[in-house]
Amino acid sequence: MKKIKIIAVAMLMVSAFGCKEVKKNAEAAADEMEEAKDEMKEEVMETKTITFDMEAKSDSNVSGQVTFTEDNGSVVMKAMLTGLSEGEHAIHIHEKADCSSADGKSTGGHWNPTFQPHAKWGADGGYHKGDIGNFVADASGNATVDFATGEWCIGCDDDTKNIVGKAVIVHQGVDDYTSQPSGAAGARVACTGIIQ
Ligand SMILES: [Cu+2]
Numbered sequence: 473m474k475k476i477k478i479i480a481v482a483m484l485m486v487s488a489f490g491c492k493e494v495k496k497n498a499e500a501a502a503d504e505m506e507e508a509k510d511e512m513k514e515e516v517m518e519t520k521t522i523t524f525d526m527e528a529k530s531d532s533n534v535s536g537q538v539t540f541t542e543d544n545g546s547v548v549m550k551a552m553l554t555g556l557s558e559g560e561h562a563i564h565i566h567e568k569a570d571c572s573s574a575d576g577k578s579t580g581g582h583w584n585p586t587f588q589p590h591a592k593w594g595a596d597g598g599y600h601k602g603d604i605g606n607f608v609a610d611a612s613g614n615a616t617v618d619f620a621t622g623e624w625c626i627g628c629d630d631d632t633k634n635i636v637g638k639a640v641i642v643h644q645g646v647d648d649y650t651s652q653p654s655g656a657a658g659a660r661v662a663c664t665g666i667i668q
Pocket of ligand 1: 565643
Protein backbone atom coordinates (compact mmCIF):
# COMPACT_ATOMS: atom_id res chain seq x y z
CA MET A 473 0.00 0.00 0.00
CA LYS A 474 2.75 2.40 0.97
CA LYS A 475 4.53 1.61 -2.26
CA ILE A 476 1.48 2.53 -4.25
CA LYS A 477 1.20 5.83 -2.37
CA ILE A 478 4.84 6.63 -3.08
CA ILE A 479 4.35 5.88 -6.74
CA ALA A 480 1.24 8.03 -6.82
CA VAL A 481 3.06 10.94 -5.18
CA ALA A 482 5.99 10.48 -7.53
CA MET A 483 3.61 10.51 -10.52
CA LEU A 484 1.91 13.67 -9.23
CA MET A 485 5.30 15.33 -8.85
CA VAL A 486 6.29 14.33 -12.37
CA SER A 487 3.04 15.62 -13.81
CA ALA A 488 3.30 18.88 -11.82
CA PHE A 489 6.86 19.32 -13.04
CA GLY A 490 5.65 18.56 -16.55
CA CYS A 491 2.99 21.24 -16.31
CA LYS A 492 5.58 23.75 -15.17
CA GLU A 493 7.74 22.83 -18.15
CA VAL A 494 4.84 23.33 -20.54
CA LYS A 495 4.08 26.67 -18.90
CA LYS A 496 7.72 27.71 -19.20
CA ASN A 497 7.76 26.75 -22.86
CA ALA A 498 4.55 28.66 -23.49
CA GLU A 499 6.00 31.73 -21.78
CA ALA A 500 9.17 31.47 -23.85
CA ALA A 501 7.10 31.17 -27.03
CA ALA A 502 5.06 34.22 -26.02
CA ASP A 503 8.27 36.18 -25.41
CA GLU A 504 9.56 35.18 -28.81
CA MET A 505 6.31 36.30 -30.42
CA GLU A 506 6.61 39.70 -28.72
CA GLU A 507 10.17 40.03 -29.94
CA ALA A 508 9.09 39.15 -33.49
CA LYS A 509 6.29 41.73 -33.28
CA ASP A 510 8.75 44.43 -32.14
CA GLU A 511 11.03 43.56 -35.04
CA MET A 512 8.11 43.88 -37.46
CA LYS A 513 7.22 47.28 -35.99
CA GLU A 514 10.81 48.39 -36.48
CA GLU A 515 10.62 47.29 -40.09
CA VAL A 516 7.44 49.34 -40.62
CA MET A 517 9.21 52.38 -39.11
CA GLU A 518 12.11 51.97 -41.53
CA THR A 519 13.11 54.86 -43.81
CA LYS A 520 11.02 55.18 -46.99
CA THR A 521 12.47 56.93 -50.04
CA ILE A 522 10.75 57.69 -53.36
CA THR A 523 12.35 59.56 -56.28
CA PHE A 524 10.77 61.06 -59.40
CA ASP A 525 12.00 62.82 -62.54
CA MET A 526 10.45 66.21 -63.18
CA GLU A 527 8.81 66.64 -66.57
CA ALA A 528 9.08 69.97 -68.44
CA LYS A 529 5.74 71.78 -68.92
CA SER A 530 4.45 74.92 -70.64
CA ASP A 531 7.28 74.67 -73.24
CA SER A 532 9.97 75.05 -70.56
CA ASN A 533 13.35 73.35 -70.45
CA VAL A 534 13.10 72.58 -66.75
CA SER A 535 14.16 69.14 -65.64
CA GLY A 536 15.43 67.54 -62.47
CA GLN A 537 14.64 65.11 -59.73
CA VAL A 538 12.67 65.23 -56.53
CA THR A 539 13.17 62.81 -53.66
CA PHE A 540 10.96 62.32 -50.62
CA THR A 541 12.34 60.46 -47.62
CA GLU A 542 10.24 59.54 -44.61
CA ASP A 543 12.13 58.85 -41.42
CA ASN A 544 10.95 58.87 -37.84
CA GLY A 545 7.66 60.69 -38.51
CA SER A 546 9.16 63.38 -40.72
CA VAL A 547 9.28 63.70 -44.52
CA VAL A 548 12.27 65.40 -46.15
CA MET A 549 11.90 66.69 -49.72
CA LYS A 550 14.95 67.42 -51.85
CA ALA A 551 14.51 68.76 -55.38
CA MET A 552 17.45 69.26 -57.76
CA LEU A 553 16.34 71.38 -60.69
CA THR A 554 17.93 72.72 -63.84
CA GLY A 555 16.83 74.75 -66.88
CA LEU A 556 15.13 77.47 -64.82
CA SER A 557 15.37 81.21 -65.38
CA GLU A 558 17.55 82.93 -62.81
CA GLY A 559 15.68 84.12 -59.73
CA GLU A 560 12.78 83.11 -57.54
CA HIS A 561 10.21 80.41 -58.35
CA ALA A 562 7.37 78.75 -56.47
CA ILE A 563 7.08 75.03 -55.76
CA HIS A 564 3.92 73.38 -54.50
CA ILE A 565 2.21 70.06 -54.08
CA HIS A 566 -0.91 69.99 -56.24
CA GLU A 567 -3.87 67.70 -55.71
CA LYS A 568 -3.64 65.10 -58.54
CA ALA A 569 -0.74 62.95 -59.77
CA ASP A 570 -1.67 63.72 -63.37
CA CYS A 571 0.94 65.58 -65.43
CA SER A 572 -0.69 64.67 -68.76
CA SER A 573 -1.62 68.18 -69.91
CA ALA A 574 0.96 70.40 -71.63
CA ASP A 575 0.43 73.20 -69.10
CA GLY A 576 0.44 70.94 -66.02
CA LYS A 577 -3.06 72.08 -65.08
CA SER A 578 -4.21 68.44 -65.09
CA THR A 579 -2.75 68.28 -61.58
CA GLY A 580 -5.56 70.55 -60.33
CA GLY A 581 -5.17 73.18 -57.64
CA HIS A 582 -2.99 73.12 -54.55
CA TRP A 583 -3.26 70.05 -52.34
CA ASN A 584 -5.36 71.39 -49.46
CA PRO A 585 -6.85 68.46 -47.53
CA THR A 586 -7.52 70.58 -44.43
CA PHE A 587 -9.45 73.32 -46.34
CA GLN A 588 -7.23 76.23 -45.29
CA PRO A 589 -6.49 79.48 -47.13
CA HIS A 590 -3.38 79.68 -49.33
CA ALA A 591 -0.49 81.26 -47.42
CA LYS A 592 3.14 80.90 -46.48
CA TRP A 593 3.95 77.54 -44.88
CA GLY A 594 3.44 77.76 -41.12
CA ALA A 595 1.23 80.90 -41.24
CA ASP A 596 -0.94 81.39 -38.13
CA GLY A 597 -4.12 81.77 -40.19
CA GLY A 598 -3.61 78.39 -41.88
CA TYR A 599 -1.99 77.24 -45.12
CA HIS A 600 -2.26 74.47 -47.67
CA LYS A 601 -0.41 71.20 -47.03
CA GLY A 602 1.06 71.81 -50.50
CA ASP A 603 2.29 75.37 -49.79
CA ILE A 604 6.01 74.58 -49.88
CA GLY A 605 7.00 78.11 -50.95
CA ASN A 606 9.65 79.82 -53.08
CA PHE A 607 13.24 78.99 -53.91
CA VAL A 608 16.00 80.71 -55.88
CA ALA A 609 17.63 79.48 -59.08
CA ASP A 610 21.21 80.62 -59.72
CA ALA A 611 22.55 82.38 -62.85
CA SER A 612 22.96 78.97 -64.54
CA GLY A 613 19.33 78.10 -63.88
CA ASN A 614 20.10 75.49 -61.24
CA ALA A 615 18.39 75.18 -57.89
CA THR A 616 18.22 72.87 -54.92
CA VAL A 617 15.14 72.88 -52.73
CA ASP A 618 15.28 71.40 -49.24
CA PHE A 619 12.12 71.08 -47.20
CA ALA A 620 11.17 68.97 -44.18
CA THR A 621 7.93 68.56 -42.29
CA GLY A 622 6.15 66.31 -39.84
CA GLU A 623 2.85 67.21 -41.59
CA TRP A 624 3.35 64.79 -44.49
CA CYS A 625 3.70 61.04 -44.76
CA ILE A 626 4.46 58.64 -47.59
CA GLY A 627 1.55 56.26 -48.00
CA CYS A 628 0.04 56.37 -44.50
CA ASP A 629 -3.71 56.12 -43.79
CA ASP A 630 -4.10 59.81 -42.87
CA ASP A 631 -5.49 61.67 -45.92
CA THR A 632 -4.45 65.01 -44.42
CA LYS A 633 -0.80 63.85 -44.50
CA ASN A 634 -0.41 61.38 -47.34
CA ILE A 635 1.44 62.91 -50.32
CA VAL A 636 1.08 59.79 -52.49
CA GLY A 637 -1.25 60.41 -55.44
CA LYS A 638 -0.44 64.15 -55.48
CA ALA A 639 1.92 66.11 -57.77
CA VAL A 640 4.93 68.39 -57.46
CA ILE A 641 4.63 71.57 -59.54
CA VAL A 642 7.36 74.14 -60.16
CA HIS A 643 6.13 77.55 -61.30
CA GLN A 644 7.73 80.15 -63.54
CA GLY A 645 6.74 82.93 -61.15
CA VAL A 646 6.91 83.71 -57.44
CA ASP A 647 4.30 82.76 -54.87
CA ASP A 648 3.06 86.02 -53.28
CA TYR A 649 1.64 83.97 -50.34
CA THR A 650 -1.56 86.03 -50.44
CA SER A 651 -3.43 85.65 -53.76
CA GLN A 652 -6.14 82.99 -53.47
CA PRO A 653 -6.11 80.14 -54.05
CA SER A 654 -2.68 79.70 -55.61
CA GLY A 655 -0.32 82.61 -54.87
CA ALA A 656 -0.36 83.90 -58.48
CA ALA A 657 2.84 81.99 -59.26
CA GLY A 658 2.26 81.84 -63.03
CA ALA A 659 2.89 79.08 -65.54
CA ARG A 660 3.63 75.52 -64.41
CA VAL A 661 7.08 74.76 -65.80
CA ALA A 662 7.77 71.31 -64.32
CA CYS A 663 5.63 68.48 -63.02
CA THR A 664 5.79 65.03 -61.52
CA GLY A 665 3.21 62.76 -59.99
CA ILE A 666 4.00 61.37 -56.55
CA ILE A 667 3.21 57.76 -57.24
CA GLN A 668 4.58 55.08 -54.97
CU1 LIG B 1 1.39 75.59 -57.58
